[in-house]
Amino acid sequence: MEEKTYEMSLLFDFFGDFLTDKQREYFDLYYNEDLSLSEIAQNVGITRQGVRDIIVRAENILTDAEKKTGIVARFLSRNAEIDRAADLARRITDLSPEGSELSSLAEELSGVLSELKN
Numbered sequence: 001m002e003e004k005t006y007e008m009s010l011l012f013d014f015f016g017d018f019l020t021d022k023q024r025e026y027f028d029l030y031y032n033e034d035l036s037l038s039e040i041a042q043n044v045g046i047t048r049q050g051v052r053d054i055i056v057r058a059e060n061i062l063t064d065a066e067k068k069t070g071i072v073a074r075f076l077s078r079n080a081e082i083d084r085a086a087d088l089a090r091r092i093t094d095l096s097p098e099g100s101e102l103s104s105l106a107e108e109l110s111g112v113l114s115e116l117k118n
Helices: 002-018 021-032 037-044 048-069 071-095 101-117
Strands: none
Touching (some): 002 071, 071 101
C-alpha cells in the first residue's frame, strides 16, 4: 500500500488540478491525511462507498493523465539521472587532491545538480 500511496501522491502533485474540488478534497484526506474511507464518510456525511467511488474516479483520472503524458515517469527518470551525476561528482571529489581545481569543479557541479533536483 505504501508504494501505491507514494505513486498516487506524486500523480496528485502533478495532475491534481484535473480533479473536481470534491475529488481533490477526498483524495487528499485519504492519501495525504491518512484518513480511512469511514472517517471521511463520517466527516462529510455520505456513505463509505460514496467516498470510495469518488476516490477511485480521481485515481483513474490521475493515472490516465500520466499514461497520456508520461510526465511523472520523466520526472522520476530525470531525478535518478541527477542522483547518478551527483554520485559521480562526489566520487571525483573523493578521488581528487583536496584543494585541486578538479575537486573544486566537482563540488561546484554537485551544487548545480542539487539545485536542479530542488
